[in-house]
Structure formats: structure tokens, C-alpha cells
Amino acid sequence: MTTFGQQFINALSLGSIYALVAVGLAMVFGILRLINFAHGEVLMLGAFTAVFFGASGWSFPLVVLMTVIATAIVGVLMERIAYRPLRGAPDVTLLLTSLGVSIAVQNAAILFFGAQPRPFPTPAVLSQQIPLGGGLQISGANLVTILSALILMVLLTIFVTRTRMGAQMRATAENAMAARLMGIDVNVVIIVAFAIGSALAGVAAVLWGARVGRIEPLMGFVPVLKAFVATVIGGFGSIPGAVLGAYVLGFGEIFLVAFLPQELSSYRDAFVFTALIVILLIRPQGILGSTEPEKI
Amino acid sequence: MLGAAGLVLLALFLAYADASFTSYRLQLVSLVAINAVVAIALTVTSGYTGVFSLGQIGFFGIGAYVGALLTIAPKWKAPRVLPGLPEWLAGFDTTSWPPQLALLLACLAAGVVAAAVAVVVGLPLMRLSGHYVAVATLGFLIIVNAVLINWASVTRGARGLNQIPSHTTTWVAFAWVIVAIYAALRLRSSPYGRAMLAQRENLLAARGIGISILPTRLLAFVFGAFFTGAAGALLAHQIGAVAPTLFSFTTTFTVVIMVVLGGLGSVSGAVVGAAIMTLAPEFLREVEGGFTIGAIQVGAHHGLAQIILAVGFILVMIFRPTGLFGDRELGVAFLSRRPPNFDAQGADESLTPIVDAGVDAVPEDTRN
Amino acid sequence: MSPTLALHDVHVLYGAIQAVKGISLEVRERELVALIGANGAGKTTTLRTISGLFRPRTGTIVYDDRDLTKLDAHDIVGLGVAQSPEGRQIFGSLSVRENLMLGATRRGRNADLGADLERVFALFPVLKERLGQAGGTLSGGEQQMLAMGRAMMAKPRLLLLDEPSLGLAPLMVGRIFEVIARLKAEGVTILLVEQNARKALEVADRAYVMETGHIALSGDARTLAANPDVEKAYLGGAAAAGQPAKGAARA
Ligand SMILES: Nc1ncnc2c1ncn2[C@@H]1O[C@H](COP(=O)(O)OP(=O)(O)O)[C@@H](O)[C@H]1O
Numbered sequence: 001m002t003t004f005g006q007q008f009i010n011a012l013s014l015g016s017i018y019a020l021v022a023v024g025l026a027m028v029f030g031i032l033r034l035i036n037f038a039h040g041e042v043l044m045l046g047a048f049t050a051v052f053f054g055a056s057g058w059s060f061p062l063v064v065l066m067t068v069i070a071t072a073i074v075g076v077l078m079e080r081i082a083y084r085p086l087r088g089a090p091d092v093t094l095l096l097t098s099l100g101v102s103i104a105v106q107n108a109a110i111l112f113f114g115a116q117p118r119p120f121p122t123p124a125v126l127s128q129q130i131p132l133g134g135g136l137q138i139s140g141a142n143l144v145t146i147l148s149a150l151i152l153m154v155l156l157t158i159f160v161t162r163t164r165m166g167a168q169m170r171a172t173a174e175n176a177m178a179a180r181l182m183g184i185d186v187n188v189v190i191i192v193a194f195a196i197g198s199a200l201a202g203v204a205a206v207l208w209g210a211r212v213g214r215i216e217p218l219m220g221f222v223p224v225l226k227a228f229v230a231t232v233i234g235g236f237g238s239i240p241g242a243v244l245g246a247y248v249l250g251f252g253e254i255f256l257v258a259f260l261p262q263e264l265s266s267y268r269d270a271f272v273f274t275a276l277i278v279i280l281l282i283r284p285q286g287i288l289g290s291t292e293p294e295k296i
Numbered sequence: 297m298l299g300a301a302g303l304v305l306l307a308l309f310l311a312y313a314d315a316s317f318t319s320y321r322l323q324l325v326s327l328v329a330i331n332a333v334v335a336i337a338l339t340v341t342s343g344y345t346g347v348f349s350l351g352q353i354g355f356f357g358i359g360a361y362v363g364a365l366l367t368i369a370p371k372w373k374a375p376r377v378l379p380g381l382p383e384w385l386a387g388f389d390t391t392s393w394p395p396q397l398a399l400l401l402a403c404l405a406a407g408v409v410a411a412a413v414a415v416v417v418g419l420p421l422m423r424l425s426g427h428y429v430a431v432a433t434l435g436f437l438i439i440v441n442a443v444l445i446n447w448a449s450v451t452r453g454a455r456g457l458n459q460i461p462s463h464t465t466t467w468v469a470f471a472w473v474i475v476a477i478y479a480a481l482r483l484r485s486s487p488y489g490r491a492m493l494a495q496r497e498n499l500l501a502a503r504g505i506g507i508s509i510l511p512t513r514l515l516a517f518v519f520g521a522f523f524t525g526a527a528g529a530l531l532a533h534q535i536g537a538v539a540p541t542l543f544s545f546t547t548t549f550t551v552v553i554m555v556v557l558g559g560l561g562s563v564s565g566a567v568v569g570a571a572i573m574t575l576a577p578e579f580l581r582e583v584e585g586g587f588t589i590g591a592i593q594v595g596a597h598h599g600l601a602q603i604i605l606a607v608g609f610i611l612v613m614i615f616r617p618t619g620l621f622g623d624r625e626l627g628v629a630f631l632s633r634r635p636p637n638f639d640a641q642g643a644d645e646s647l648t649p650i651v652d653a654g655v656d657a658v659p660e661d662t663r664n
Numbered sequence: 665m666s667p668t669l670a671l672h673d674v675h676v677l678y679g680a681i682q683a684v685k686g687i688s689l690e691v692r693e694r695e696l697v698a699l700i701g702a703n704g705a706g707k708t709t710t711l712r713t714i715s716g717l718f719r720p721r722t723g724t725i726v727y728d729d730r731d732l733t734k735l736d737a738h739d740i741v742g743l744g745v746a747q748s749p750e751g752r753q754i755f756g757s758l759s760v761r762e763n764l765m766l767g768a769t770r771r772g773r774n775a776d777l778g779a780d781l782e783r784v785f786a787l788f789p790v791l792k793e794r795l796g797q798a799g800g801t802l803s804g805g806e807q808q809m810l811a812m813g814r815a816m817m818a819k820p821r822l823l824l825l826d827e828p829s830l831g832l833a834p835l836m837v838g839r840i841f842e843v844i845a846r847l848k849a850e851g852v853t854i855l856l857v858e859q860n861a862r863k864a865l866e867v868a869d870r871a872y873v874m875e876t877g878h879i880a881l882s883g884d885a886r887t888l889a890a891n892p893d894v895e896k897a898y899l900g901g902a903a904a905a906g907q908p909a910k911g912a913a914r915a
Pocket residue numbers: 678681682683701702703704705706707708709710
């Protein structure tokens with residue numbers, strides 16, 4: 001029972017990080033129909049920012065703040081430089097461009113930071129184990145991860161459903177042409193989407209760093225890939241779907257490893273992607289997606 | 297005519313290269329050819345059909361391992377090294393065969409196995425379109441990678457296989473390029489190829505004239521897998537060792553760039569793209585000796601070439617999204633005329649930024 | 665007095681396809697001008713170009729002494745040009761209230777929209793009952809009302825209506841045209857695109873007839889309605905209104 005509880009906490013924490021990454025992907029996809037592969041590089045740069053400020057002796061909350069600011073700026077710059085000139089281009093062109101951005105940023109990071117992993121200076125509080133009673137305990141990092149994801153998701157929901165900008169964002173995602181006829185400045189909406197999504201990736205960067213304990217220039221690939229799977233599970237472009245998909249994935253992964261025979265658990269990613277393909281085939285619109293994707 | 301002249305020129309070049317190139321340079325020449333085969337294969341799979349596959353390199357990996365396991369001498373694949381191999385394969389010995397025969401067998405077997413996998417994978421996946429097929433095929437690549445890394449009793453895991461005989465020569469590599477070009481062009485002018493292009497342009501219309509979409513796409517997928525698998529075997533016998541990292545997402549991206557750079561749908565574009573993407577890093581390596589930007593000392597590093605290529609690729613996407621050749625082929629007409637006028641752009645271009653060009657157009661919602 | 669809106673020699677291309685081939689037209693203040701023509705004549709393209717969704721290859725679109733071809737779509741709305749687009753294009757997943765509020769996007773965060781909402785409800789009482797409902801759940805006629813109400817929320821000085829009666833039951837068509845007449849009476853300047861030429865010519869002051877990207881005819885609405893060519897091509901003789909004889913105009 002305790003193992004189960006412990007795994008449950010672990011899954012919740014992993015799902016929370018995936019959710020923070022997946023939301024940014026879903027927001028951008030919803031509006032631009034762009035699968036932004038370079039979202040992982042936003043996360044990676046966030047992690048390096050955190051290490052930089054952490055090493056400069058800043059307090060942890062300030063480090064997080066600086067990271068979030070930095071990733072928001074990086075995301076907005078990416079949009080401005082690489083994606084905006086392609087507004088209206090075919091989906092595949094956008095997808096390929098984001099791959100190009102991803103590779104360029106990865107290699108720039110290797111060039112400037114070196115390919116060697118660096119330790120992530122996790123603050124002592126986050127490494128502490130907090131007893132929950134009944135033999136269960138939760139690490140500070142997991143607690144912070146779960147709570148911050150929860151709080152941020154609530155704030156995001158309020159933003160999307162209750163604010164003017166949130167309504168503009170939903171309108172643009174649903175019908176960009178009509179949105180423009182309403183007088184919505186679609187560029188502003190897109191910038192806001194990139195900024196918010198990237199800021200959340202910044203939070204995820206710190207949490208991921210604390211979880212894994214080290215960072216390196218190629219670190220963005222795995223979380224962003226998992227976040228893709230999450231958005232596919234939930235339904236491309238749906239924000240609540242992405243969050244739900246992230247937790248489904250987090251639980252699936254952790255429990256797969258926990259309960260699968262040892263020799264198969266290293267095939268975790270293979271199982272994750274097999275599941276992805278199966279979902280694409282039987283319910284390509286995802287769990288919460290409503291629009292039927294093109295299918296032959 | 298042009299084809300014959302090209303073959304003669306190629307033969308002269310290969311003979312010259314054999315006589316005067318260093319082995320490193322010869323290896324580069326072979327790599328251009330191997331990459332060209334993969335790029336041609338992807339041109340068929342994705343360029344002809346518009347079904348974007350990010351999983352091509354999965355077949356490259358499958359082909360490389362299959363080819364390698366056939367020709368590695370029995371003492372290097374004995375049960376004590378690779379306990380998972382079936383007995384006949386562990387004992388299968390080509391060391392006494394003529395090397396080119398062994399290589400031919402390896403390539404054909406690699407192609408056939410890859411094609412068989414493609415049938416199984418493609419049957420479900422080729423039903424998907426757009427982003428979905430891209431993500432799903434990427435999933436396939438990751439599954440292949442996970443298997444290569446984890447199925448250690450057959451693949452030696454992350455360490456990979458070595459002791460693969462170096463059978464691949466520039467001649468045989470280019471022979472495969474020629475076969476691939478020929479097959480791809482023949483396919484395109486066949487009813488099957490025309491069906492591929494038709495359903496790419498307009499799915500509904502194609503269906504209307506009686507084209508069944510799934511078999512059409514599946515054929516392109518399997519065709520691409522066969523040649524990619526064969527190229528994998530060529531690669532294995534070129535470098536003498538294979539490891540899972542060779543067949544990663546980065547490799548996929550490089551091949552995608554080759555194909556897109558040359559013009560998605562153009563076979564000669566794929567060859568040119570492969571040559572550029574294989575040779576450019578070599579030239580760019582000059583720059584990688586290290587330099588200083590302001591106060592920052594940038595050390596010698598392999599990444600710079602990648603950055604330049606990636607940025608160059610982004611610029612191509614922005615300014616010439618149909619690639620260098622678009623759908624066209626390099627040929628007599630292409631050489632004798634002035635470049636087909638640069639304003640009348642490819643079909644894709646004319647349907648998109650058009651009137652919207654300056655108005656910050658957002659793609660209209662096509663989901664409803 | 666200079667016209668509220670004046671198009672001069674406007675050309676619009678979709679790639680190589682020329683949809684609008686040099687049209688000029690005017691809408692004066694408080695006027696209701698109809699733009700009629702067969703399917704594919706280029707009417708929608710013209711309206712979308714006025715709204716800044718497309719940029720014309722050549723030509724000017726002057727509104728209040730400003731050239732709209734230099735402005736972005738959202739700024740054009742900000743100048744008081746609202747459009748109820750063809751096919752309604754309401755936001756199906758947003759509530760009716762949100763749809764209406766989005767219509768007022770350019771009026772700023774602090775605009776007092778209560779009176780405007782009341783005005784829309786006065787024109788379309790059913791919208792008030794549907795406020796909390798998702799736009800996509802409305803009937804076709806209700807969606808058309810929402811699209812028009814949403815455009816009204818911008819407090820437009822120039823209202824562009826693209827095929828407001830398209831696909832509606834005859835009763836609903838009548839209601840929509842009543843509202844158009846009422847808006848005109850209230851002094852709103854309107855450019856109305858319609859395939860239902862009969863109805864459009866009934867309410868309009870003046871009209872332009874568009875054929876394959878050109879203005880073929882123009883003039884006083886009543887005069888045009890009496891013109892035998894128009895009668896034959898667009899009013900379908902005695903046939904039911906809203907059934908333009910496609911292709912006949914080209915004969
Ligand atoms: N997005 C588009 N791409 C290419 N051609 C278009 C597009 N939209 C409209 N057209 C063409 O432009 C012409 C005018 O269309 P439109 O303005 O919609 O006419 P109308 O509103 O009068 O029915 C038609 O021939 C139509 O086929």
C-alpha cells in the first residue's frame with residue numbers, strides 16, 4: 001500500500017511537470033496549428049537560466065522568477081523571429097521550421113555551455129522528505145511540483161475563461177478570420193500565448209531540474225516529447241485535454257515501470273509511444289478533443 | 297541521353313576519386329550516396345504523397361542492424377556475445393563469399409525486412425494525415441530506438457554492433473543511388489505514382505476518380521522503407537559499426553532537411569540536398585576551429601556547423617518554402633531554359649500567403 | 665460631402681486567380697448600398713478586402729479620408745467598420761454573451777456596453793434568452809442574429825453584411841431584412857452583399873451589380889430592379905426570390 005501511495009505521489013508529480021510543458025504546446029497549437037518542437041529548448045534555456053542565477057547566490061523564489069521571465073522572452077523571440085514570417089504557411093512548413101529552431105538552439109547551447117551535464121543546485125528544502133503519516137512521505141520537490149502545477153492550472157483556467165484576453169484567445173483558436181473581424185489583434189494574442197506557455201515551461205524547467213538533478217543542452221527533448229504525447233492523448237489544441245493527458249501519461253509511465261517485470265520496464269518509452277499510436281488510431285481527436293481531425 | 301552522359305561523368309568521377317582521394321574523402325563520397333538513397337526514399341514516402349513521416353530513420357536503423365547481423369563473422373555473433381540470435385543466423389557465415397555478393401544479400405535482406413515492418417506499421421499509420429502521421433511516425437522511430445537499446449541479446453544495446461566487414465565501396469553506393477533514382481522516377485510516371493500525386497493535391501478529388509488512398513500511401517511508405525533499409529545496410533558496411541545513436545531524431549531531421557531543401561517531391565532535389573547536407577558540415581568545419589565573439593571565446597566545436605545548417609534551413613523555409621527545386625527535376629529542360637520563372641511559384645505557395653502576404657494573415661481554420 | 669467609403673480600381677488576387685478585377689464603388693453616409701451578383705462574382709472577396717483580411721494588389725479603399733489598404737484588420741474595426749461575415753462565423757464554443765462582447769473588442773476595457781447590449785436585445789430579443797448558451801447550439805437563424813448583433817456591438821459607423829439571409833427559412837429572411845431596414849432607419853451606413861437580389865433591392869438606396877470580378881451595372885435600387893437585364897439575370901423573372909439564375913448574367 002505504501003509503495004502504491006508513494007508511486008501515486010510520484011506519478012502526480014511527473015504528470016504535473018508534463019502538464020506545465022504540455023499547456024504551452026496546446027495553446028500554441030490551438031492558435032497556429034504549429035507543433036512547436038522548440039518548446040523543449042525553451043525549457044532547456046530556462047534550466048540554464050536557473051542554474052546561472054542559482055549559482056550567483058540568488059534566493060530560490062527569485063531564481064524561479066528570473067527563469068520565468070527569461071523563458072517568456074525566449075518564447076516570444078522565437079515566435080517573432082522564426083514563426084511569424086511563416087504565418088499562413090502550410091502546417092508541414094511550420095513543423096519543420098520548429099525542428100530547425102530546436103536544432104539551432106540546442107547546438108548554440110552546446111557551443112556556449114558545453115555538452116557536459118551540470119548539476120542542478122536544488123535547494124535543501126526541496127530535497128527534504130516530509131512525512132505524510134501512514135508511512136508515506138513526500139519530497140519537498142514533489143510537493144512543490146504538485147502544488148505549483150495545481151495553482152498555475154487554476155490561474156490559467158481563470159485567465160482563459162474569465163478575462164478579455166482569454167476570450168480573445170479562445171476566439172482566435174476557434175476561428176482566426178472571425179477573430180480579426182472582431183478587431184482582435186491576432187499578433188498580440190499569439191505573443192501572449194507564447195509568453196504564457198513559455199513561462200509555464202520555465203517553471204517546469206526548474207521543477208524538472210530539481211527532479212533529475214542535472215541539466216544539459218539536450219534535456220528539452222524528452223519532456224517536450226512526452227508533452228506532445230500528452231496533448232495528443234488529450235486532443236491537440238485543447239488546454240484541459242493537455243493537462244488531463246499529462247496526468248494520464250505520468251500515471252501510465254510510473255505504474256508501467258512499477259508493475260512491469262524488470263526486463264520490460266526499460267521499454268517504457270516504447271510502451272508510451274505504442275499507446276500513443278493506438279490512441280491516434282482509435283480516437284484521433286484525443287480524450288477531450290471535439291473536432292475530428294482529417295483522417296482518410 | 298542526359299542520363300547516359302551523367303552515368304559516364306559519374307563513372308569518371310568515381311574512378312578519379314578511387315585513384316586520388318584519401319580514404320576519408322572516399323568515405324564522404326560514399327556517405328553522400330547513402331544519404332541520397334535515404335533522401336530519395338523519403339521523397340517518395342513523403343514528397344509524392346504529402347504524408348509527412350518523421351520515422352524514416354527507424355527503417356534506416358532496422359536495415360543497418362539486419363544487414364550487419366548477416367555479414368558479421370560467426371565468431372563475433374556467437375551465443376556468448378549475442379545470445380538472442382537464432383541459431384541459423386548466429387552460424388550464418390558470409391566470410392568466404394565474394395564481398396559484393398555478401399553486401400548485396402545484406403542490402404536486399406535489410407530492404408525486405410524494413411519493407412515488411414513498413415507494411416505492419418503503415419497499415420494503421422497511413423490512415424492518419426497531417427500532424428497526426430508526423431507524430432505517430434516519430435513514435436515509431438522512438439520505439440525502434442528503444443528496441444535497439446534494450447534488446448541487448450541481439451543488438452548489444454547501447455554499445456551497438458561492430459566487426460562489420462567494410463564491403464561498401466563508392467561504386468556500389470552510387471549503384472544504389474542510380475537504382476533508387478530510376479525506381480523513383482519510374483514509380484512517379486506509373487499509375488501508382490500519379491495516384492500518389494493526385495491524392496496529395498486533393499484527397500477528395502482523388503477518391504472521386506477511384507483512387508484508394510490507403511494502398512496508395514502504403515505503397516509509397518513501403519517503397520521508402522525498402523530503400524532506406526538497404527541504405528542502412530550500406531551504412532553499416534561503410535563505417536563497420538552501428539549503434540542506436542546513429543539512428544536518432546537528429547539524423548531524421550538531417551534527412552528531412554535534405555529532402556525539403558532540394559524540394560519536397562523532386563528526386564534530383566533530394567540528391568542535391570543530400571550532397572549539400574553531407575558535405576556542408578565538412579566545409580563548415582573550417583569555421584569550427586574556434587573564434588571569438590567580443591569577449592566570448594568560442595571553442596572549437598562541432599555544433600557550429602549544425603547551427604549554420606539549421607538557421608540556413610529556417611531561412612529557406614521562410615523565403616523559399618518549396619525548396620530549391622520544388623517538384624521539378626533537374627534535366628534537359630531545366631538546363632536549357634532559363635530557370636522556370638521565379639514568380640510563378642509552386643502550387644503550394646500560390647495557395648497560401650497570396651493576397652494575405654502583407655496583412656499578417658493567420659491560416660484560416662480548416663478544422664470545421 | 666465625401667462618401668463614407670470609396671473603393672477605387674481595386675484588384676484582388678488569390679495567387680494567380682483574379683477574383684476582383686478593378687472595381688470602384690461608393691457608400692455615402694446613412695446610405696444602404698447593396699452589392700449583388702451571382703455566386704463567385706467576387707462580393708465576399710470585396711468585403712474581406714475592405715475589412716483588411718486581404719490586401720489588394722492595386723487600388724485604394726478610402727474610408728473617412730484614410731486608406732484602409734494600409735491598415736491591419738483590427739485597426740479597421742477600430743475605425744468603426746464592422747462586418748458580419750458570410751457563413752456567420754460565430755464562435756461556436758464561446759457563449760452568446762462572449763460572442764457579443766468580442767464584437768466590442770476595440771471599444772476598450774472600460775466601455776459601458778450595457779446600452780449597446782440592450783439595443784441588440786431590442787433588435788433580436790431571442791439573444792437575451794440565449795446569453796449563457798454556447799454559440800454553436802443556436803439555430804441557423806439565431807446564429808445569423810448573433811453575427812449581426814456581434815457586429816453591432818462594435819458601434820459601427822459602417823456595417824458590412826455578407827449574405828445575411830443565406831440558408832435561412834423564408835420567415836427568418838423576412839425578420840433579418842426587417843432588422844436591416846430598422847438599422848438603416850436608425851442611421852447606420854450599410855454595405856449589404858446579397859444573392860437575394862429582390863429583397864436587397866427593396867431595402868437598398870442604391871446598388872451595384874457584380875459579375876466575375878467587375879461592376880457590371882450600378883444605380884438607384886428601384887431603377888435597377890426595373891431593369892430588364894437585372895430582372896432576368898438576378899430576379900429570376902417571376903421565380904422565387906433568392907434563386908439567382910446562375911450564369912445567365914454572362915450570356
Ligand atoms: N481562398 C480562395 N482561394 C482561391 N480562390 C478563391 C478563394 N476564395 C474565393 N476564390 C475565388 O474568387 C472568386 C470570387 O469569390 P467570392 O468573393 O467568394 O465570390 P462571391 O462572394 O461573390 O460568391 C471565385 O471565383 C472563387 O472561386
